Amino acid sequence: xxxxxxxxxxxxxxxxxxxxxxxxxxxxxxxxxxxxxxxxxxxxxxxxxxxxxxxxxxxxxxxxxxxxxxxxxxxxxxxxxxxxxxxxxxxxxxxxxxxxxxxxxxxxxxxxxxxxxxxxxxxxxxxxxxxxxxxxxxxxxxxxxxxxxxxxxxxxxxxxxxxxxxxxxxxxxxxxxxxxxxxxxxxxxxxxxxxxxxxxxxxxxxxxxxxxxxxxxxxxxxxxxxxxxxxxxxxxxxxxxxxxxxxxxxxxxxxxxxxxxxxxxxxxxxxxxxxxxxxxxxxxxxxxxxxxxxxxxxxxxxxxxxxxxxxxxxxxxxxxxxxxxxxxxxxxxxxxxxxxxxxxxxxxxxxxxxxxxxxxxxxxxxxxxxxxxxxxxxxxxxxxxxxxxxxxxxxxxxxxxxxxxxxxxxxxxxxxxxxxxxxxxxxxxxxxxxxxxxxxxxxxxxxxxxxxxxxxxxxxxxxxxxxxxxxxxxxxxxxxxxxxxxxxxxxxxxxxxxxxxxxxxxxxxxxxxxxxxxxxxxxxxxxxxxxxxxxxxxxxxxxxxxxxxxxxxxxxxxxxxxxxxxxxxxxxxxxxxxxxxxxxxxxxxxxxxxxxxxxxxxxxxxxxxxxxxxxxxxxxxxxxxxxxxxxxxxxxxxxxxxxxxxxxxxxxxxxxxxxxxxxxxxxxxxxxxxxxxxxxxxxxxxxxxxxxxxxxxxxxxxxxxxxxxxxxxxxxxxxxxxxxxxxxxxxxxxxxxxxxxxxxxxxxxxxxxxxxxxxxxxxxxxxxxxxxxxxxxxxxxxxxxxxxxxxxxxxxxxxxxxx
Numbered sequence: 168x169x170x171x172x173x174x175x176x177x178x179x180x181x182x183x184x185x186x187x188x189x190x191x192x193x194x195x196x197x198x199x200x201x202x203x204x205x206x207x208x209x210x211x212x213x214x215x216x217x218x219x220x221x222x223x224x225x226x227x228x229x230x231x232x233x234x235x236x237x238x239x240x241x242x243x244x245x246x247x248x249x250x251x252x253x254x255x256x257x258x259x260x261x262x263x264x265x266x267x268x269x270x271x272x273x274x275x276x277x278x279x280x281x282x283x284x285x286x287x288x289x290x291x292x293x294x295x296x297x298x299x300x301x302x303x304x305x306x307x308x309x310x311x312x313x314x315x316x317x318x319x320x321x322x323x324x325x326x327x328x329x330x331x332x333x334x335x336x337x338x339x340x341x342x343x344x345x346x347x348x349x350x351x352x353x354x355x356x357x358x359x360x361x362x363x364x365x366x367x368x369x370x371x372x373x374x375x376x377x378x379x380x381x382x383x384x385x386x387x388x389x390x391x392x393x394x395x396x397x398x399x400x401x402x403x404x405x406x407x408x409x410x411x412x413x414x415x416x417x418x419x420x421x422x423x424x425x426x427x428x429x430x431x432x433x434x435x436x437x438x439x440x441x442x443x444x445x446x447x448x449x450x451x452x453x454x455x456x457x458x459x460x461x462x463x464x465x466x467x468x469x470x471x472x473x474x475x476x477x478x479x480x481x482x483x484x485x486x487x488x489x490x491x492x493x494x495x496x497x498x499x500x501x502x503x504x505x506x507x508x509x510x511x512x513x514x515x516x517x518x519x520x521x522x523x524x525x526x527x528x529x530x531x532x533x534x535x536x537x538x539x540x541x542x543x544x545x546x547x548x549x550x551x552x553x554x555x556x557x558x559x560x561x562x563x564x565x566x567x568x569x570x571x572x573x574x575x576x577x578x579x580x581x582x583x584x585x586x587x588x589x590x591x592x593x594x595x596x597x598x599x600x601x602x603x604x605x606x607x608x609x610x611x612x613x614x615x616x617x618x619x620x621x622x623x624x625x626x627x628x629x630x631x632x633x634x635x636x637x638x639x640x641x642x643x644x645x646x647x648x649x650x651x652x653x654x655x656x657x658x659x660x661x662x663x664x665x666x667x668x669x670x671x672x673x674x675x676x677x678x679x680x681x682x683x684x685x686x687x688x689x690x691x692x693x694x695x696x697x698x699x700x701x702x703x704x705x706x707x708x709x710x711x712x713x714x715x716x717x718x719x720x721x722x723x724x725x726x727x728x729x730x731x732x733x734x735x736x737x738x739x740x741x742x743x744x745x746x747x748x749x750x751x752x753x754x755x756x757x758x759x760x761x762x763x764x765x766x767x768x769x770x771x772x773x774x775x776x777x778x779x780x781x782x783x784x785x786x787x788x789x790x791x792x793x794x795x796x797x798x799x800x801x802x803x804x805x806x807x808x809x810x811x812x813x814x815x816x817x818x819x820x821x822x823x824x825x826x827x828x829x830x831x832x833x834x835x836x837x838x839x840x841x842x843x844x845x846x847x848x849x850x851x852x853x854x855x856x857x858x859x860x861x862x863x864x865x866x867x868x869x870x871x872x873x874x875x876x877x878x879x880x881x882x883x884x885x886x887x888x889x890x891x892x893x894x895x896x897x898x899x900x901x902x903x904x905x906x907x908x909x910x911x912x913x914x915x916x917x918x919x920x921x922x923x924x925x926x927x928x929x930x931x932x933x934x935x936x937x938x939x940x941x942x943x944x945x946x947x948x949x950x951x952x953x954x955x956x957x958x959x960x961x962x963x964x965x966x967x968x969x970x
Contacts, residue, residue: 298349305342309335309359316366320373329370332363339363361393368402377406397426401438413445420445436462443477452481463497472548475501479552483559491556495571498552499578503541546583549575553587554594564594565603585611585618589625596629605629620650627659636666654684661693670700688714695727704735722751726758738765756786763795772799788819797829806833824854831863840867856887 316331339360346355364387371380384403387393404419420442427435439462446455459478466474475498482490529535553575557567568591576584588611595604608629611622623646630639640663646656661676674697680690695710708731714724729744745762752758759782766775776799783792793816800809810833817826827850834843844867850860861884868877 298345302342302345302349305338305345306356306359309338309342309363312338313362313366316370320370325370325373329374329376332367332370335363336367357392361387365399368399372402372406377410380406398423398434400426401441404441408441408445411448413449417442417445436465440474447477447481452484456481456485472498472501472545476548476552479555483555486559488560491560492570495552495556496574498549499574499580501545503545546580549580549583550586550590554590557591557594564598565591568594585621588618589621592622592625601629601633620646620653620656623649624653624656624659627656627663631659631662631666636663639663652683654680654687654690657683658687658690658693661690661697665693665697665700670697673697674701686717688717692724699727699731704731707731708735720751722748722755725751729761733761733765738769741765754785756782756789756792759785760789760792763792767795775799787815790816790819793819801833806837809833810837824850824857824860827853828859835863835867840871843867844871855883856890858884858887858891861887 312331312335316328316335319325319328319331343355343360364383368380368383368387371377371383381403384399384406387399388397388403400419400423404416404423407413407416407419420438424435424438427438429435439458443455443458443462446452446458456478459474459481462471462474463478475494479491479494479498482494553568553571557571558564559567561567561570568587572584572587572591575581575587588607592604592607592611595601595607605626608622608626611618623642627639627642627646630636630642639659643656643659643663646653647660650656657676657680661673661680664670664673664676674694677690677694677697680687681694684690691710691714695707695714698704698707698710708728711724711727711731714721715728718724725744725748729741729748732738732741732744742762742765745758745765748758749755749762759778763775763778763782766772766778776796779792779795779799782789783796786792793812797809797812797816800806800812810830813826813829813833817823817830820826827846831843831846831850834840834846844864847860847864847867850857851864854860861880864880865877865884868874868880
């Protein structure tokens with residue numbers, strides 16, 4: 168019993184029932200004789216022979232019964248019959264054991280038939296049992312919707328932002344209602360309610376739902392629980408301002424001012440600016456002036472250039488010259504808070520390494536950039552103010568600029584005086600006072616070098632615009648001598664060489680200008696034009712493609728690219744570029760005509776007609792377009808429409824006989840011989856020696872049986888032909904024009920509008936007339952046949968239209 172010596176029963180006084188089990192040694196089981204005896208006993212039981220009265224382990228008595236449905240002996244438990252599966256062991260079923268079940272289930276909870284499932288409560292609390300948890304979850308959902316709405320607004324998706332804001336507002340109202348029902352009113356989050364309403368009003372505003380936004384802002388403003396709700400009057404004023412309800416906007420702004428303390432000076436300053444802007448929109452300049460003067464007095468010497476410029480505009484609107492002068496002098500004295508001395512950013516001692524490092528660090532830091540921007544803004548405002556008041560403060564423009572220049576010279580902005588001189592010259596140039604502009608620029612050129620370079624550059628450009636290429640080249644050379652790295656002067660020099668036909672030399676100057684300043688668009692554009700003149704189309708295309716990358720919507724660049732593709736015979740690319748150009752200038756008749764020409768060269772007559780017709784709509788006086796449309800309708804056998812276009816052409820060029828002849832030909836082709844006959848007679852009155860008109864008059868009068876008129880026109884035709892022959896012989900004898908160019912010479916003279924000179928080169932482009940039914944007498948038929956025989960040598964071609 169050595170194995171059980173450590174096992175003992177617990178007495179009633181012992182608290183630990185399992186005390187001593189830890190002393191049980193499993194390793195000693197192999198040496199324990201009692202344990203080995205029990206093991207051998209169990210093994211002996213398994214090898215026990217079958218009891219008597221059995222055969223092979225089966226009962227042999229009469230009471231033995233085979234299993235139901237079995238064809239033989241019932242197999243013992245755990246053994247499989249032939250072709251079947253093993254019979255399950257049911258002796259261990261009470262312990263919950265199953266061979267196929269992977270989960271230990273001693274209580275039978277996994278069985279759906281023999282046992283009832285027992286529901287185990289979840290360790291997590293149920294929100295339905297605790298209302299505070301449900302309310303907190305709903306509050307988190309509201310915050311999440313609020314953040315998503317603000318994020319959509321930042322990304323520009325205003326529609327989605329509004330939908331999320333509406334959903335957040337709906338859930339927030341539900342949250343407040345649930346807290347009231349659960350008697351948790353002390354937990355109502357006023358900050359969340361304020362944020363939801365403010366976000367909803369803001370989303371209404373950006374979606375231009377102004378009435379809804381105003382109603383939402385009113386809910387916040389009228390609620391006394393929101394302490395800072397009165398500031399939202401500014402937002403309400405901005406909405407009314409956008410609705411052009413300026414009096415209501417001013418009312419809201421003033422109500423906001425009443426609720427904002429004086430300590431918030433910046434906010435009050437911006438609200439007063441909004442009030443002044445509303446007064447200006449209403450045309451109440453005096454009220455705006457009073458408010459702006461109040462702002463200027465509060466700011467004292469630290470003024471604001473935006474306020475100062477707006478006040479100057481109000482004085483200018485009232486044409487108050489004295490106040491304009493006083494206010495301009497006051498603008499000059501406004502302190503920007505920056506130091507105009509740039510010497511502090513340059514090291515005086517190169518040997519002091521620490522000083523050089525310090526200067527290098529502060530020369531381009533954020534504070535230095537702010538100083539530069541403030542200085543630029545001040546200078547730009549002063550220049551604009553001077554350009555505005557100079558024409559009105561004195562009797563003349565020059566006197567006004569002189570007064571402004573003197574005021575600027577005596578201030579800290581004295582370096583602006585030279586720029587005002589240049590501005591004065593450009594103003595003269597804008598008013599087309601070229602002599603005074605040139606005189607002013609020459610005066611500027613006699614002063615310091617910086618002004619002389621700018622003046623010479625502008626003088627070169629002025630002379631170039633006035634077609635004085637020699638003077639332009641002179642001042643361009645002067646500007647280049649003073650500043651070799653002046654890209655505008657190099658461009659002016661290249662322009663002069665381009666005008667003189669020296670394209671290769673101009674290319675060199677344009678390239679040099681680009682090497683100085685790679686973003687000089689003038690040099691790049693002119694370089695492309697020079698390459699185009701030199702037939703270097705790939706290089707020209709490269710220049711214009713770079714420009715198109717910089718300026719996506721510049722029509723001139725797109726036109727040059729399309730024109731180069733056309734010259735390179737890449738018509739598909741040219742058509743694409745012209746279509747892009749049409750999207751920028753949809754009413755340009757020249758571009759539309761160009762597209763029509765390209766489609767016509769591609770034999771796409773329908774598209775060509777579309778663009779030619781669009782060009783005609785925008786410019787109905789273009790002879791080339793009218794000619795094409797008339798020829799198109801003639802080819803399509805719509806002679807009445809063709810006659811309409813030729814009539815328009817005859818009104819534009821009444822001295823051109825060909826248009827009237829084309830009209831008469833259209834009438835003949837339509838079968839309206841009477842109208843054609845009258846039209847030819849009208850042509851003969853204006854052009855009595857026109858041989859083509861006489862020939863058709865003879866033919867038509869003969870066909871109609873008008874013998875007298877036919878004989879009369881035959882006589883006039885012979886006289887015209889004799890006169891033309893005599894003139895031709897005279898020209899040949901004097902050596903004026905050879906036989907090969909006689910017809911061209913006569914055509915050129917006829918196109919000059921000389922009604923006395925006959926036009927013999929006309930041939931009917933419509934072809935032979937259909938044979939007209941012979942309704943006259945036989946003598947008329949014989950005369951008509953004789954007349955037709957006389958016209959056997961007349962060739963009808965397509966050279967009617969003017970070249």
